[in-house]
Amino acid sequence: MHAAEDDLLIERFRAGDAESFDRLMALHMDQVFGLAWSVLHDREAALDAAQEVFIKLHSALPKLDSARYLSAWLYRVCLNHCIDVKRKSRNDGLDLTEEEWDRLQGKEQDDPGWLLQNHEMGKAIRKAIDKLPVRQRSAFILRHYQFLSLKEISDTMGCSVGAVKAHLARATAHLRVELSAYMGSSVEGVRENGNV
Amino acid sequence: MGTCKKITGMIGAYVYGDLSPDEMRYVRLHAEECSKCSHEIEDRIRTIALIPTDTPKLTDEERQRVMWTVKGAIRAKSERRGFSLFRPTFTLTLLLAAAFVGGAMLGYSKIQPKVIVKQVPVENRQPLANPEKSIAANAVPKPASKPISVKHPTDVSVAVQPFVRYPIQEIYRGSIDREAQKQEDPSKSIIGDKPSENTQGDQSADSLGPSIVPVPDPLTITGTPAPVEPQCEKPASSDNN
Numbered sequence: 066m067h068a069a070e071d072d073l074l075i076e077r078f079r080a081g082d083a084e085s086f087d088r089l090m091a092l093h094m095d096q097v098f099g100l101a102w103s104v105l106h107d108r109e110a111a112l113d114a115a116q117e118v119f120i121k122l123h124s125a126l127p128k129l130d131s132a133r134y135l136s137a138w139l140y141r142v143c144l145n146h147c148i149d150v151k152r153k154s155r156n157d158g159l160d161l162t163e164e165e166w167d168r169l170q171g172k173e174q175d176d177p178g179w180l181l182q183n184h185e186m187g188k189a190i191r192k193a194i195d196k197l198p199v200r201q202r203s204a205f206i207l208r209h210y211q212f213l214s215l216k217e218i219s220d221t222m223g224c225s226v227g228a229v230k231a232h233l234a235r236a237t238a239h240l241r242v243e244l245s246a247y248m249g250s251s252v253e254g255v256r257e258n259g260n261v
Numbered sequence: 262m263g264t265c266k267k268i269t270g271m272i273g274a275y276v277y278g279d280l281s282p283d284e285m286r287y288v289r290l291h292a293e294e295c296s297k298c299s300h301e302i303e304d305r306i307r308t309i310a311l312i313p314t315d316t317p318k319l320t321d322e323e324r325q326r327v328m329w330t331v332k333g334a335i336r337a338k339s340e341r342r343g344f345s346l347f348r349p350t351f352t353l354t355l356l357l358a359a360a361f362v363g364g365a366m367l368g369y370s371k372i373q374p375k376v377i378v379k380q381v382p383v384e385n386r387q388p389l390a391n392p393e394k395s396i397a398a399n400a401v402p403k404p405a406s407k408p409i410s411v412k413h414p415t416d417v418s419v420a421v422q423p424f425v426r427y428p429i430q431e432i433y434r435g436s437i438d439r440e441a442q443k444q445e446d447p448s449k450s451i452i453g454d455k456p457s458e459n460t461q462g463d464q465s466a467d468s469l470g471p472s473i474v475p476v477p478d479p480l481t482i483t484g485t486p487a488p489v490e491p492q493c494e495k496p497a498s499s500d501n502n
């Protein structure tokens with residue numbers, strides 16, 4: 066995405082230009098924060114995670130091979146950090162943040178049924194994603210929220226493209242089962258066929 | 262059935278459109294013929310559609326907060342690292358300085374002459390002998406090349422060589438009648454010299470300001486090597502003794 070600019074900024078940083086690191090942070094802050102939020106579903110926790118990732122980046126930047134791997138490095142470190150945070154925290158992540166409540170209320174304030182349904186659906190979506198195994202969750206989040214290609218996901222996760230395909234297939238199958246109540250279609254047949 | 266299993270492993274990427282064109286066509290053609298796989302693909306597309314893809318955007322305030330926090334953490338980290346690198350050097354320097362100061366103090370205490378002032382009881386106090394003669398009798402003769410000049414008979418100066426301990430002997434000048442003391446026991450002269458019959462010296466000694474005058478111990482002086490002798494200045498008239 067910003068490979069050429071990343072290269073230049075990394076070279077400047079290695080030459081001792083501290084301002085170039087600020088520019089690097091500004092370039093990648095949205096992607097890191099978005100990824101952190103998609104795992105943690107909490108704005109403050111995502112901000113903390115982004116800070117941690119950039120602090121680690123500052124230490125790792127002199128040893129980073131090339132700017133080509135910078136995005137993959139950021140995604141991988143951010144994912145691992147967020148999964149660790151998620152694992153350590155006792156919070157099951159089912160509660161909506163204030164901002165999400167405000168957003169939901171702002172959309173359909175006149176329809177409590179819609180609010181309740183979407184609130185519950187939001188909880189169910191997070192619960193379903195959190196229940197995914199780590200590799201499947203990582204592949205799904207990188208694809209669904211970050212719109213990465215299979216090759217980029219494989220670079221980030223350090224596995225083959227075929228493995229990413231398999232992770233995505235299993236993740237979507239799990240999500241389909243978990244969220245079947247909100248789709249209005251039965252997934253019993255799928256269970257019986259052993260696709261999950 | 263084998264084809265369905267193969268298709269099932271590709272559906273995840275298919276619903277996102279991530280397969281190659283050939284793979285996409287292969288799955289689509291299979292789904293047209295297999296209702297089960299077609300139904301599975303539709304369900305997964307609807308499932309994915311349920312999950313919003315948008316993520317919240319950072320505000321400018323949050324962006325600034327992250328940047329400042331990161332900068333502060335990096336600065337604190339570098340300061341800690343600098344201190345930890347400096348710490349062993351600092352500790353070593355401190356130890357060396359402490360050892361140097363301790364050694365210097367130990368050496369100073371050894372070279373410092375120990376001054377012992379004895380408080381002599383009144384009844385044991387000895388009359389003051391002729392200090393010029395007494396010192397001159399026990400002092401090592403000074404080389405002839407250095408003439409001794411004394412401005413005043415009581416102007417006694419002692420050159421003390423370091424590392425040689427010279428206890429201070431107290432010379433008491435009391436109000437005892439010296440002549441009577443000499444008659445009673447002339448050998449009590451503290452310096453061992455015969456009491457001088459020259460009363461002028463006594464009078465001069467009586468006119469000394471301080472009552473305690475440090476003079477070298479005659480015994481110690483006798484044993485000292487010649488080059489580091491205590492030099493006693495005395496009147497030129499008595500130098501020839």
